[in-house]
Amino acid sequence: MKALQYTAYGHSPVVNEVPEPVPGPGEVLVRVAGAALNPLDVKIGAGYVQEYFPITFPSTVGTDLAGTVERLGPGVTGWGIGDAVICRTDPTAGGAVAEYAVVPAASLVAAPTTVPLDAAAGLATAAATAWQAVIEIAELRSGQKVLVHAGAGGVGSFVIQLARRTGAHVVTTASSAAAEIVRKLGADEVVDYTSVDFRTAVSDVDVVVDSVGGEIEARSLDVLKPGGLLVSLPVPPDFERAAARGLRAEFVFHASDAERLAKVAAAANEGLDIVVDRTVRLSGAADAFDYVAQGHAKGKVIVRP
Template identity: 80%
Template sequence: MKALQFTAYGDTPVVNEIPVPVPGPGEVLVRIAAAALNPLDVKIGGGYVQDFFPITFPSTVGTDLAGTVQQLGPGVTDWHTDDAVITRTDPTAGGAVAEYAVVPAAGLVRAPSRIPLGAAAGLVTSAATAWQVVNEVATLQAGQKVLVHAGAGGVGSWVIQLARRAGARVVTTASPAAAETVRKLGAEEIIDYTSVDFRDAISDVDVVVDSVGGEIEVRSLDVLKPGGLLVSLPVPPDFERAAARGLRAVFVFHDSNTERLAEVVALADEGLEVLVDRTVPLSNAAQAFGYLARGHAKGKVIVQP
């Protein structure tokens, strides 16, 4: 089978021919319909997080996949061949950007029925992370005001939808090209980050969701109301700086959880949208990886075998 693989830290991944894996006890073999790339994949391949997620080369790229069960390993009784499923693999194992993957049966969730499997791969990490942010960390309430940076991104697009579902007033930063997209997702106010300093456009914010980091994190403190919350996704924020200003700050790193993933699948079936930037064949996966690494994707980058 074909698989996109890292061969060394910092190198561009390449498509290799490797054997089809065989499921062991408690595992299943999934024929992959689509895989979604994530910023974490870029960090893993660059060696930036090897203290947390070390990999052994060659290592197949990706954690988020959707497909159909092809073979059951010993002891698996809850699933059947041809079941449509989604899952997230352990980041150190990867394996998603390929034609087949062996995954733990305990991590499988039935795929949504309303959207195709290709799009379903795009909700695995992004939507579940947004659920974690909105419902478990920020616990957004009706009437609160939330600023979502990069609302057209994979996580941001889901934060907008879930925050609106919670009854919050949603403001987001986006480029002019993405303005209509984020408006349809539920943003009530859109700040053009290419021409406006968001600090001049908004204040008294209850929660800021930052998936950008750096200077954006620093400036975000200026728009929060006393006691407001900064939720940082790319890196741990400066907790002391926030506390010194009477503000709260938290770092959210996605923790895989089948119950949470099942919740977002149900929402996808109710009508919430997976925003897809582009879908590419596995033969062009390396170029797709490079595109994601440049940081301007509007929604998910999907790879299909």
């Protein structure tokens, strides 16, 4: 079969011919309908996160996949051949961007029935991280104001929708090219980050969900209410600086969790939308990977082997 593989840290991945994996005890072979790329894949390939997610080369790219059960390993029950599933693999294991992937049966979740199966891969990291940030960490509620940075991004596009579902007032930063997308997702206000400093456009915010980091994180403290909460995605925020200003800060460390992913799949069945920037074949996966690395995807980039 073909798979997109890392060959060394700091090199763009390439499509290789590799043996079809064989499911061991407790594992399932999935025929991949779609795999979603994430900035995490780029960070893994660059070697930035090798302390947490070390890989050995060659290693197949990707944590997010959707597909159908092709074969069951010894001892697997509860799943049948042909079942439509989604899952997030452990980042160290990867393996999603390939024609077939072997995954632990315990990581599988029934795919939502209301969205195309290949696109459903886009839920695995981005939507589940958004769920963790909005529902579990921020516990956002009706009447609160949330600022969502990078609302058109993979995570941001789900954060807007989940925040909107809580009844919160949603302000988001996005370039003018993405304004329509984020409004359709439910943003009440859109700030064009390319021409406006968001601090001049928004204040008295209860929660900021920041998937940009750096200077954006630092400036976000200026718009929070006393006691407000900064939820950071790219790296752990400056907890001391936040505390010194009477604010709270939390880092989202997203670990694969089938229970949470099942809730996200249910939300998709209830209308949570998956914004797909582009869908490519495996032959275009390396270019798609480079595109994700540039940081301007609108929603998810899907590889359909």
